[in-house]
Amino acid sequence: MTEFCDVLIVGSGVSGLSFALKAAAFSSVTLITKKNSADTATNLAQGGVAAVLSVEDSVEAHINDTLVSGDGLCDVDIVRIVTTEGPDRVRELMELGVRFQRGRDGEEFDLGMEGGHSTRRVAHASDLTGREIERALLAQVAANTNIRVLENHLAIDLLMESKASRRGKGGKEGDRCLGAYVLDRQTGEVEVYYAGVTVLCTGGCGKVYLYTTNPDIATGDGVVMAYRAGAKVANLEFVQFHPTCFFNREVKNFLISEAVRGEGGVLINRQGHPFMKKYDARGDLATRDAVARGIDAEMKATGDDCVFLDISHKPADFLRERFPNIYATCRQYGVDLTQVPIPVVPAAHYMCGGVLVDEWGCSSITNLLALGETACTGLHGANRLASNSLLEAVVFAHRAVHWLREHIVAIRQLPALAVDPWRAGGAEVLDESILVTHNWNQLRQLMWDYVGIVRRQKRLDLIQNRLTFMLTEIKEHFFDYLLTPDLVELRNLAVLADLIVQSASLRKESRGLHYIVDYPEKNDRDFLRDTILQRPVPGR
Structure with a gap:
């Protein structure tokens, strides 16, 4: 059709x-x-x-x-x-x-x-x-x-x-x-x-x-x-990591708005000590890249699974009116932000x-x-x-x-062109529990471990090798089996992961959201430019 x-x-x-x-x-x-x-x-x-x-x-x-x-x-x-x-x-x-x-x-x-x-x-x-x-x-x-x-x-x-x-x-x-x-x-x-x-x-x-x-x-x-x-x-x-995602195993992708810090929220560690001034002079109102790196460094230094965002010093009525959704969600999971700090961790947020x-x-x-x-x-x-x-x-x-x-x-007014129908794969249904679920979970874990807030070239090289094998396997299955939404999304995620890794490997400096230990300084002479990738031959 x-x-x-x-x-x-x-x-x-x-x-x-x-x-x-x-x-x-x-x-x-x-x-x-x-x-x-x-x-x-x-x-x-x-x-x-x-x-x-x-x-x-x-x-x-x-x-x-x-x-x-x-x-x-x-x-x-x-x-x-x-x-x-x-x-x-x-x-x-x-x-x-x-x-x-x-x-x-x-x-x-x-x-x-x-x-x-x-x-x-x-x-x-x-x-x-x-x-x-x-x-x-x-x-x-x-x-x-x-x-x-x-x-x-x-x-x-x-x-x-x-x-x-x-x-x-x-x-x-x-x-x-x-x-x-x-x-x-x-x-x-x-x-x-x-x-x-x-x-x-x-x-x-x-x-x-x-x-x-x-x-x-x-x-x-x-x-x-x-x-x-x-x-x-x-x-x-x-890739921007939002500094403050609600840390709770039962809640998926619930962020704590930057506006909480804008209204006076303070990031503290488990001992109750504010820490952002150690990492950036702007403190809790630094830009997202700086705050995410500060939290990451604090968690690594303390060994804790999260840090805390404390705005309990503000009037309770103000907080309930200004942040009704955040208040209700946190309260649902046992955290009353008017009384106690909110446990938070960074999470991938924006491309x-x-x-x-x-x-x-x-x-x-x-x-x-x-x-x-x-x-x-x-x-x-x-x-x-x-x-x-x-x-x-x-x-x-x-x-x-x-x-x-x-x-x-x-x-x-452009001339109409004849378009071929989609070339369907074989009639066999892929056992997605084997390919899709395994590769999906492995891919996301690898990206979190190797291409996160702080990067190393050795880790980028390791994941690049693993992605090459994964991409080949996914491509074979994509055209050999009946198409499903999960397989389409897995194919896209794998290609995107590969592009992120390629881009990160090309930028041999640390700038903004890209912090790589091997090249900790900015290099305006060589890298004050966009990282551009283009597939040489269009097609599938």
């Missing part, structure tokens, strides 16, 4: 939904998501959206904070674009029904403070900002008859011009994206979605690590599909690299765009400033729609 549309969006987070709503004004839009529409990293975002929304703030201050956090690798022009256009995009979210917290004295916003920021500039909806944004955007999308939403549809690979034929006479070599092969999880059938423009909004890669704050969908699908198709990907060594795009969200492949965490725009550099991600998503979604409006007529 072949479906046709002007725009195919893969992913239903804030970037995909924002783009869909605006693009639907002049084009037909199909949005696919591999689980339910609300199963996104956006939905889990607690902190908020960073933007200049107060007369006490300035664009220049936001630019400076972003550049300091990015440790030399931010694209200054992109930083200026995002911080300048950001306030208008935040107010657009309000017009779409997002209910940000208002200030106590009638101010438009109750702005929060987070690590790395020089002033309060984070608009939030208590500590459930992502859920509130997702709620409002999904309601708008559901009411729009020009947007078709397909849940439980998993994109497998991109359709490429170089693999297609024009009127059956053979295709010319090229790199135009024509859509995607998509697996219907309910029927098990692989369908062809032919589109003038394809937009990858698949989120991050947290599930490549053993411990993560990300939802189960975060398997790096968009980045890997783009890479396999021949697109440039950049800066994949910069600062991704598909390399320009200022309009366009990748190196014609008619293939990437937005949100899937993209590498140049905003984050070597380390993302807290709450800049939702801002980046809405700004670039708006800019990408502007690009689409300028090009949609020409795109519709």
